[in-house]
Amino acid sequence: MSRLLAARRTIGARSAHGALSSRLSYDESMIEEQKYPDTAQTAADRRRSVRVMTLAETGRQMPTETPITIMLNEEEVATVQATPKKLDDLAVGFLVGEGLLTDRSAFKSVDVDTLRGMVYVATAEPVAEDLATRTRYLTSGCGKGVTFASLRHARGMQQVTTDLRVSAGELYRWMAELAEKSVDYKDRGGYHSCGLVVAGQLRVVREDIGRHNAVDKVFGHAWLAGIDLSKTVLMASGRISYEMVVKVAKSRVPIVGSRSAATDLAAEIAERLGISLAGYIRGGKVVLYTHPERVEGGVAADEDARGGGDRGGDEGAPQ
Numbered sequence: 001m002s003r004l005l006a007a008r009r010t011i012g013a014r015s016a017h018g019a020l021s022s023r024l025s026y027d028e029s030m031i032e033e034q035k036y037p038d039t040a041q042t043a044a045d046r047r048r049s050v051r052v053m054t055l056a057e058t059g060r061q062m063p064t065e066t067p068i069t070i071m072l073n074e075e076e077v078a079t080v081q082a083t084p085k086k087l088d089d090l091a092v093g094f095l096v097g098e099g100l101l102t103d104r105s106a107f108k109s110v111d112v113d114t115l116r117g118m119v120y121v122a123t124a125e126p127v128a129e130d131l132a133t134r135t136r137y138l139t140s141g142c143g144k145g146v147t148f149a150s151l152r153h154a155r156g157m158q159q160v161t162t163d164l165r166v167s168a169g170e171l172y173r174w175m176a177e178l179a180e181k182s183v184d185y186k187d188r189g190g191y192h193s194c195g196l197v198v199a200g201q202l203r204v205v206r207e208d209i210g211r212h213n214a215v216d217k218v219f220g221h222a223w224l225a226g227i228d229l230s231k232t233v234l235m236a237s238g239r240i241s242y243e244m245v246v247k248v249a250k251s252r253v254p255i256v257g258s259r260s261a262a263t264d265l266a267a268e269i270a271e272r273l274g275i276s277l278a279g280y281i282r283g284g285k286v287v288l289y290t291h292p293e294r295v296e297g298g299v300a301a302d303e304d305a306r307g308g309g310d311r312g313g314d315e316g317a318p319q
Contacts, residue, residue, distance in 0.1 A: 063190035065209045070094055071120045072101075073127050083184070083191065083208045086217050087112045090208070091119035093220025097247040100127070104223065154246045159274035162254035164231050167296040168286050171235075171257045174202050175281045178235050181205040185237075194218045197233035211238040212247075219251050229253050240277065242266045249273045255294055257281050262289050 055062065069079045070091045077100065082090055088110045095101040101123060108122040174197050182193040184207040194214040196204040206217035215236070222229055233255045234248060240262040246269065248256055256270070257278040267289040270277040276291040288295055 061188050063184070063188045063209055066117055068117050068119060071118065073122055074120075075127055080210070080213060082210060082213045084114055084117070085184075085208075086206055086221070087114065087119050089206065089217040089220035089224070090213055091121050091220065092224055093216030093218065095121060096219055096223050097216055097250055099250065101125070101223070104226065107224075110224075154242065154249075154269050154273075157246070157249050157273055159272075160230075160249055160252055160254050161274060162230060162294070164233075164254050165294055165296065166233060166255060170200070171233075171278060171281050171286055171295070174233065174235050175257065175259055177202045178205060178237065182207055182237070192236070192238040194237070195235040196222060196227070196229075197235060198227060199231075202235065211236065211241075212244060214238075215244055215247055219247065222251070233257065236260075239263065240266045240279065242269050245269045245273070245275060245277070248275060257286075 064083050065081050066084050067079050068082045068084070068087060068090065070077045072095060077095065077098075080090075080094070091112075092101065092110055101107065101121070103123070103125045106124040108124060109120075110122075111120045112118075113120070174195065178193055178195040181195070181202070182191065182205065185191040185193060191207045191209060192211045192214045193205060193207045194211075194217070195202045195206075196218050198204070204218055204221055206214050206221065208214040208217060215234070218234065219229070221227075222232075230252045232253055234253050234257070236244075236256065236258045237260070238258065239260045240256060240258045242263060242265040245256070245266045249269075254274070255276040255278070258280075259282050260279065262270075262277050262279045267277055269275075271290040274291060276294040277289040278286050278295065279289060280287045286295070
């Protein structure tokens with residue numbers, strides 16, 4: 001029996017959005033018998049065959065992380081676990097994403113002390129007096145994510161509007177380019193990557209052990225370079241969670257694409273704030289969670305498609 005015949009395909013009903021959801025499930029025992037027709041015991045034995053290697057035998061190095069403390073006008077803001085590269089972008093992006101840096105003309109400098117794990121940002125705009133006592137929210141991300149943005153604050157933000165339109169083919173091409181340019185991931189593994197599409201081209205790529213850090217590095221570079229983000233697309237290798245959508249909304253980016261999943265809360269916030277959110281850009285498909293009108297040929301994913309299918313977690317850079 002072929003693999004296709006062994007598969008059971010069920011087509012779901014159309015959702016309220018008019019989207020057609022489908023599932024493809026396999027009888028794994030039948031597939032095992034096709035691959036290893038000798039005996040069931042042989043198949044079980046082969047599944048248990050694992051090659052044990054040392055790190056030296058892999059020929060790869062380990063991903064790097066270190067605590068990084070971000071200072072704003074001599075005031076400690078936060079300490080995050082991050083990859084010690086492009087730390088100027090990281091600090092500025094974090095501060096912009098948290099609404100602590102808003103005036104580019106008032107910006108003075110950013111200085112990195114890699115040995116001590118410190119980044120010093122200076123600005124002429126006033127720093128909030130309650131900064132030291134503000135409530136910090138631990139996020140669901142790796143790299144000890146921290147944000148000052150509560151759900152109530154996120155839901156009350158201004159909507160993102162744009163006339164930008166893209167195609168599913170472009171999302172696929174940009175995701176492939178992001179994979180190709182994720183050098184640290186290919187060398188070491190364990191990294192997440194984010195890329196910024198400007199005028200139809202993937203212009204900026206940043207990597208980090210933390211998803212949030214990679215986003216901050218991209219937005220920090222864009223803010224320092226004076227890039228108008230209102231007509232850009234953010235591409236990400238890892239899961240999209242609500243606080244990442246908040247960062248996107250504050251930067252006014254209208255479209256976000258991920259190789260992995262988006263959480264239900266991320267989709268709720270994206271829908272409310274006018275952000276087009278696309279996930280699972282791989283394997284011949286794109287799942288559109290919100291505002292599909294900006295993606296050529298797009299229809300919104302129904303509730304079943306959001307929760308089911310192949311469940312991508314923090315998978316690192318696209319492969």
